[in-house]
Amino acid sequence: MFExxxxxxxxxxxxxVGAIAVFMMGRSPKASKYTALIFSAIPLALSILVLTQFSxxxxxxxxxxxxxxxxxxxxxxxxxxxxxxxxDGISITMVLLxxxxxxxxxxxxxxxxxxxxxxxGLLLVLEVGILGVFMSLDYFVFYIFWEVVLIPMYFLIAxxxxxxxxxASIKFFIYTHVASLAMLLGIFALFFTTAPELQAQGLxxxxxIGTFDMLLISEVAGNLGTALQFAIFGxxxxxxxxxxxxxxxxxWLPDAHVQAPTAGSVLLAGLLLKMGSYGIIRICLPTLPDxxxxxxxxxxxxxVVSMIYGALASxxxxxxxxxxxxxxxxxxxxxxxxxxxxTELGIAAAVFQMFAHGLITAVLFMVCGMFQYGVGxxxxxxxxxxxxKIPIISTVMMMGFMASLGLPGMVxxxxxxxxxxxxFDTWGLWVFVPVASVALTAxxxxxxxQRSIFGDLTDRVNLSRLRDAYWxxxxxxxxxxxxxxxxxxxxxxxxxxxxxxxxxxFSGVI
Amino acid sequence: xxxxxAIYPELILIxxxxxxxxxxxxxxxxxxxxxxxLVSIIASAGMVIYYMLxxxxxxxxxPASPLIVFDALAAVFSLVFLGVALxxxxxxxxxxxxxxxxxxxxxxxxxxxxxxMLVASAQDLLIIYVGIEIASMATYALVxxxxxxxxxxxxxxxxxxxxxxxxxxxxxxxxxxxGVAGTSSLIGINEALAAQGVDLATLMALxxxxxxxxxxxxxxPFHMWAxxxxxxAPTPISAFLAAGSKxxxxxxxxxxxxxxLIAIKADWDIVVxxxxxxxxxxxxxxxxxxxxxKRMLAYSSIAQAGYMLMAIPLATVAGMGxxxxxxxxxxxxxxxxxxxxxxxxxxxxxxxxxxxSIADYKGLAKRAPLIAFSMAVFMFALAGIPPLSxxxxxxxxxxxxxxxxxxxxxxxxLGVALxLNSALSLYYYIRVIKYMYVDEGDSKDRIKVPxxxxxxxxxxxxxxxxxxxxxxxxxxFCVEAAGTLF
Numbered sequence: 001m002f003e004x005x006x007x008x009x010x011x012x013x014x015x016x017v018g019a020i021a022v023f024m025m026g027r028s029p030k031a032s033k034y035t036a037l038i039f040s041a042i043p044l045a046l047s048i049l050v051l052t053q054f055s056x057x058x059x060x061x062x063x064x065x066x067x068x069x070x071x072x073x074x075x076x077x078x079x080x081x082x083x084x085x086x087x088d089g090i091s092i093t094m095v096l097l098x099x100x101x102x103x104x105x106x107x108x109x110x111x112x113x114x115x116x117x118x119x120x121g122l123l124l125v126l127e128v129g130i131l132g133v134f135m136s137l138d139y140f141v142f143y144i145f146w147e148v149v150l151i152p153m154y155f156l157i158a159x160x161x162x163x164x165x166x167x168a169s170i171k172f173f174i175y176t177h178v179a180s181l182a183m184l185l186g187i188f189a190l191f192f193t194t195a196p197e198l199q200a201q202g203l204x205x206x207x208x209i210g211t212f213d214m215l216l217i218s219e220v221a222g223n224l225g226t227a228l229q230f231a232i233f234g235x236x237x238x239x240x241x242x243x244x245x246x247x248x249x250x251x252w253l254p255d256a257h258v259q260a261p262t263a264g265s266v267l268l269a270g271l272l273l274k275m276g277s278y279g280i281i282r283i284c285l286p287t288l289p290d291x292x293x294x295x296x297x298x299x300x301x302x303x304v305v306s307m308i309y310g311a312l313a314s315x316x317x318x319x320x321x322x323x324x325x326x327x328x329x330x331x332x333x334x335x336x337x338x339x340x341x342x343t344e345l346g347i348a349a350a351v352f353q354m355f356a357h358g359l360i361t362a363v364l365f366m367v368c369g370m371f372q373y374g375v376g377x378x379x380x381x382x383x384x385x386x387x388x389k390i391p392i393i394s395t396v397m398m399m400g401f402m403a404s405l406g407l408p409g410m411v412x413x414x415x416x417x418x419x420x421x422x423x424f425d426t427w428g429l430w431v432f433v434p435v436a437s438v439a440l441t442a443x444x445x446x447x448x449x450q451r452s453i454f455g456d457l458t459d460r461v462n463l464s465r466l467r468d469a470y471w472x473x474x475x476x477x478x479x480x481x482x483x484x485x486x487x488x489x490x491x492x493x494x495x496x497x498x499x500x501x502x503x504x505x506f507s508g509v510i
Numbered sequence: 511x512x513x514x515x516a517i518y519p520e521l522i523l524i525x526x527x528x529x530x531x532x533x534x535x536x537x538x539x540x541x542x543x544x545x546x547x548l549v550s551i552i553a554s555a556g557m558v559i560y561y562m563l564x565x566x567x568x569x570x571x572x573p574a575s576p577l578i579v580f581d582a583l584a585a586v587f588s589l590v591f592l593g594v595a596l597x598x599x600x601x602x603x604x605x606x607x608x609x610x611x612x613x614x615x616x617x618x619x620x621x622x623x624x625x626x627m628l629v630a631s632a633q634d635l636l637i638i639y640v641g642i643e644i645a646s647m648a649t650y651a652l653v654x655x656x657x658x659x660x661x662x663x664x665x666x667x668x669x670x671x672x673x674x675x676x677x678x679x680x681x682x683x684x685x686x687x688x689g690v691a692g693t694s695s696l697i698g699i700n701e702a703l704a705a706q707g708v709d710l711a712t713l714m715a716l717x718x719x720x721x722x723x724x725x726x727x728x729x730x731p732f733h734m735w736a737x738x739x740x741x742x743a744p745t746p747i748s749a750f751l752a753a754g755s756k757x758x759x760x761x762x763x764x765x766x767x768x769x770x771l772i773a774i775k776a777d778w779d780i781v782v783x784x785x786x787x788x789x790x791x792x793x794x795x796x797x798x799x800x801x802x803x804k805r806m807l808a809y810s811s812i813a814q815a816g817y818m819l820m821a822i823p824l825a826t827v828a829g830m831g832x833x834x835x836x837x838x839x840x841x842x843x844x845x846x847x848x849x850x851x852x853x854x855x856x857x858x859x860x861x862x863x864x865x866x867s868i869a870d871y872k873g874l875a876k877r878a879p880l881i882a883f884s885m886a887v888f889m890f891a892l893a894g895i896p897p898l899s900x901x902x903x904x905x906x907x908x909x910x911x912x913x914x915x916x917x918x919x920x921x922x923x924l925g926v927a928l929x930l931n932s933a934l935s936l937y938y939y940i941r942v943i944k945y946m947y948v949d950e951g952d953s954k955d956r957i958k959v960p961x962x963x964x965x966x967x968x969x970x971x972x973x974x975x976x977x978x979x980x981x982x983x984x985x986x987f988c989v990e991a992a993g994t995l996f
Contacts, residue, residue, distance in 0.1 A: 075982070076981070076982040077982070078982055078985065078986055079906075079909070143896065144896040144897045147895055147896045147901075148896065148897065150895070151890065151895065154940075155947065158943075158944060158947055158948045159947055159948060165948060166944050166948050166949075169944070169948070170937070170940055170941070170944065173936065173940055174933070174936055174937060174940075177895075177933060177936055178933040181929045181930075181932060181933055182929075184905070184908070184929070185908070185912075185925070185926070185929060188908060188909050188912045188925075189912060191909070191912075192909075192912050192913055192916065209913075
């Protein structure tokens with residue numbers, strides 16, 4: 001159906017056009033938010049259209065042939081850079097998640113007052129970058145989109161953030177930019193070291209300096225020297241785990257989240273963190289499988305440490321949003337653990353957990369935002385007994401917390417369960433170390449809930465200004481919770497997309 | 511009869527430079543004089559482009575030891591100088607309009623540009639020296655243009671003294687080389703050095719030339735004067751110094767080291783490499799603590815000169831010459847636009863009475879959205895954030911360093927230093943954006959910037975964004991231009 005339509009480029013183009021249009025609508029906030037709504041709905045519709053045309057089994061025998069909707073145009077022939085997009089089962093889940101969350105974030109931001117048109121425009125620019133990252137098959141294009149994401153997020157935090165926003169936004173920018181530079185060195189090392197082998201195999205012209213094509217490089221990178229592979233893997237891996245973020249490179253995240261506006265937090269936790277784990281899955285493992293095996297123990301350790309440290313830190317927080325931020329670190333640790341098993345089930349579970357966490361964490365940050373504006377504070381000790389006063393917010397909060405702590409029947413449970421199953425398959429009873437973090441997770445969520453919405457009604461907040469959720473807050477939450485339950489009961493809708501791809505992509509490691 | 515085609519582009523500028531004071535008798539309007547200067551700049555650029563399309567003119571001098579060769583390298587640098595001059599003249603039209611000596615201002619700017627262009631096409635140390643002196647004398651006067659302004663006068667005195675010292679050092683180096691090689695032609699010097707090897711006099715000459723030209727482009731440890739001068743000079747002239755005059759020094763170093771002294775590269779490649787790393791690091795570290803915009807941009811220029819200098823040791827690796835030098839030239843081009851853009855934003859804001867301290871930029875995004883947006887783009891480009899031009903040129907330099915490291919391992923450190931410095935520099939660039947977008951200013955009034963200044967800013971903005979996407983042909987041309995050196 002789409003043979004002649006560059007649908008992936010359109011996916012990127014619509015938010016970009018929308019962003020430019022919205023930026024120009026400074027005079028009319030109303031027009032700008034409807035425009036933003038339309039231009040975020042179009043990519044969502046397009047991505048669903050792509051899904052309907054996506055074939056679950058391409059019949060491809062190897063990584064190379066498995067990409068669909070591929071677009072490839074020469075951009076800079078001189079350096080072997082192509083504008084090369086394509087999706088497989090892993091990226092389409094991320095693309096769907098991205099278009100959905102941006103659309104919902106736009107709705108949720110309906111009553112932002114300050115510079116609304118810029119806010120909406122930046123959300124759309126963010127979408128451009130994120131979709132680009134999830135669809136690029138060329139290292140250079142990937143890197144550009146990767147960095148493009150930083151700029152709108154920096155401004156979202158810096159302009160609409162909390163009182164300490166200047167510090168948080170600069171910290172966010174510098175941490176992730178430094179990590180990206182390490183990644184850039186790794187990319188260049190791949191570019192130059194794979195060139196002779198690619199030339200010898202006739203995959204690129206003999207007079208070419210090299211290529212940035214991810215797929216071609218993954219064909220030959222496994223033949224590089226062991227030490228070199230290890231070093232390149234390390235540089236790329238560092239770039240990705242800072243973004244995820246993993247302990248000990250996580251400190252930017254709580255600051256950024258606490259200061260960021262709600263939609264910023266939703267997209268930061270829901271999508272930006274996924275870019276890190278997506279990078280490991282898309283680039284590190286298939287390209288340098290031998291090094292991945294060498295790195296397995298490192299991945300396990302930082303994954304488990306992040307899970308437990310994130311959970312313990314959550315337990316200690318008094319700010320609801322900071323608690324959720326630390327819980328993201330803990331949950332991204334589960335993704336890392338799934339990847340580290342280097343098994344088919346584990347990696348599929350990691351991707352599924354990325355998807356699940358994207359949905360759940362969006363709910364949680366929206367809840368935090370509603371507490372901020374509906375109640376006036378997010379400090380747990382100041383709250384109490386609010387459930388009868390704000391039933392919608394309380395219900396949503398409860399469901400979100402339950403989903404996040406892994407209640408069966410909701411999407412998070414299945415993802416975590418799959419990760420732990422594959423952990424057990426690989427390391428046996430050691431699985432109890434990471435499982436301990438699940439107990440901690442249940443503890444901090446239940447405790448926080450008990451203190452904030454149950455018990456005696458608080459007298460420490462101004463109850464006369466209490467308000468329950470507005471319609472534009474309720475709609476995104478209902479959609480998200482509906483999906484959380486839907487995919488919790490029929491995970492196959494998502495897993496069927498992911499699982500056929502896994503053996504092809506990771507034939508080198510599993 | 512000697513063919514003078516090779517200096518027609520310079521002659522056009524000089525002709526107008528001489529005519530403008532005479533025209534000033536009749537024409538009092540700064541705008542008209544600026545327009546006349548713009549015409550000469552565009553005519554000269556037209557000549558350069560004509561040569562690029564239609565074949566380069568014959569060389570001046572004996573083909574074995576040429577004096578002036580207008581080749582692709584001269585063309586690309588001439589266009590950079592002319593582009594910067596164009597932007598500076600546009601920005602100056604309102605800036606100097608109330609001054610009695612405005613004709614001299616334009617004359618001196620055109621003369622300085624002609625001098626820089628002469629350097630770009632010179633193939634003989636003496637011609638290079640003459641070109642540098644033409645450009646320097648003109649810029650000394652330009653820095654002192656606001657002679658009643660104490661800071662400007664102080665800056666000019668400093669600049670003259672340092673300039674004189676550096677010329678003396680360079681001239682001493684040139685005379686020693688002449689003594690050793692028996693010629694002042696770059697090609698001749700290289701042949702002589704290849705034949706007779708290195709002796710003490712050559713090493714002394716090497717050091718003197720590096721120091722002399724090093725002062726000109728303000729590389730560490732010869733950089734101390736630059737921030738004072740940039741701060742004191744009229745802001746469009748600061749742009750001219752940072753984006754134009756500094757690039758003249760870069761092309762001199764390219765020529766002297768990669769043509770004249772390439773035979774003895776083993777004696778200097780690591781020294782130049784260390785100087786490059788030192789320059790970028792010192793520039794960035796000191797820039798971190800600056801509170802004055804112009805000083806901060808000055809230190810940033812020092813750091814950026816370090817990046818350009820990196821190309822020289824990289825180009826000594828066999829087979830890398832064209833690409834590495836081309837990468838350096840590409841960074842010269844991108845930097846010319848981002849840096850002059852940033853300085854002209856400062857000039858435009860100074861024109862509407864906003865101070866030069868970074869704190870004065872608080873809340874600017876609400877008062878002047880377009881100016882603040884342009885400044886943000888220049889800052890992001892200087893920091894090397896994709897997809898802007900500054901990112902692309904840094905990427906090409908890093909890739910050159912990694913490729914060179916496959917032959918000469920220590921050169922990887924140049925790329926690593928560039929990466930670390932980029933990360934470091936991000937802080938002070940982004941701080942400007944923070945002040946503009948995050949902080950609330952005291953005043954909320956809209957700012958109206960004169961159209962000519964806005965036009966200059968928009969030119970730089972368009973170039974900075976466009977070079978991020980359409981860099982393939984430009985880089986290829988830079989590499990071709992670099993090829994003429996080898």
